[in-house]
Amino acid sequence: MLNYREVNEDDFPLLENLIGRCLDEVCQKFYDDKQVELLTLDKVYGEAFQEINESRHQYVLYPNDDKKDIQAYVTFYRNSIWHLYVSPDHIGEGLGKKLLSFAEEGIMDLGYHFAKVNSSLNAKEFYKSQGYVEYEGKEAKSTIHMFKHLTKSK
Numbered sequence: 001m002l003n004y005r006e007v008n009e010d011d012f013p014l015l016e017n018l019i020g021r022c023l024d025e026v027c028q029k030f031y032d033d034k035q036v037e038l039l040t041l042d043k044v045y046g047e048a049f050q051e052i053n054e055s056r057h058q059y060v061l062y063p064n065d066d067k068k069d070i071q072a073y074v075t076f077y078r079n080s081i082w083h084l085y086v087s088p089d090h091i092g093e094g095l096g097k098k099l100l101s102f103a104e105e106g107i108m109d110l111g112y113h114f115a116k117v118n119s120s121l122n123a124k125e126f127y128k129s130q131g132y133v134e135y136e137g138k139e140a141k142s143t144i145h146m147f148k149h150l151t152k153s154k
């Protein structure tokens with residue numbers, strides 16, 4: 001049984017570990033060392049842990065009743081998915097899909113009808129499988145701009 005809850009400050013060390021492992025074990029194969037270094041600085045030590053008091057929505061998936069364990073993490077701001085990380089121990093078990101759909105519901109609750117994501121290179125096929133399509137963006141080639149029209153599930 002998996003449950004959702006909001007991130008709190010006690011989660012920071014676990015999240016740092018989760019994101020660090022994802023970058024090392026999953027994303028690294030798709031990026032050169034310099035890009036990984038930039039992603040690490042940006043995502044682990046920068047924005048990810050300073051967003052807590054801003055109007056960004058951050059949730060984790062935890063198993064059973066163990067609220068201290070974290071298997072996956074998502075952040076969205078307005079209609080943008082900012083972070084989506086599944087523990088390398090649980091990749092391929094459907095958690096990413098579940099948490100993305102949870103975030104999309106939250107984005108729709110804010111009144112938006114489409115969601116955007118700057119997908120990491122390794123996650124493009126995942127987002128495609130969830131209905132996202134690519135569009136031309138202005139930013140660096142280290143991410144892929146994707147969007148999806150959202151409709152409420154019944």
Ligand SMILES: CC(C)(COP(=O)(O)OP(=O)(O)OC[C@H]1O[C@@H](n2cnc3c(N)ncnc32)[C@H](O)[C@@H]1OP(=O)(O)O)[C@@H](O)C(=O)NCCC(=O)NCCS
Nearest residue numbers: 084085086091092093094095096097119120123125126129
């Ligand atoms: C990308 C990520 C979130 C996917 O999460 P996941 O839990 O492994 O994905 P799921 O098990 O929910 O897979 C959902 C669907 O996507 C497909 N999928 C997932 N990863 C895929 C891949 N690399 N290539 C092709 N299809 C993929 C699955 O086959 C599945 O298809 P289905 O709906 O037809 O069954 C996860 O791999 C991850 O955290 N990666 C590292 C961090 C990262 O890159 N995050 C994205 C930042 S934008």
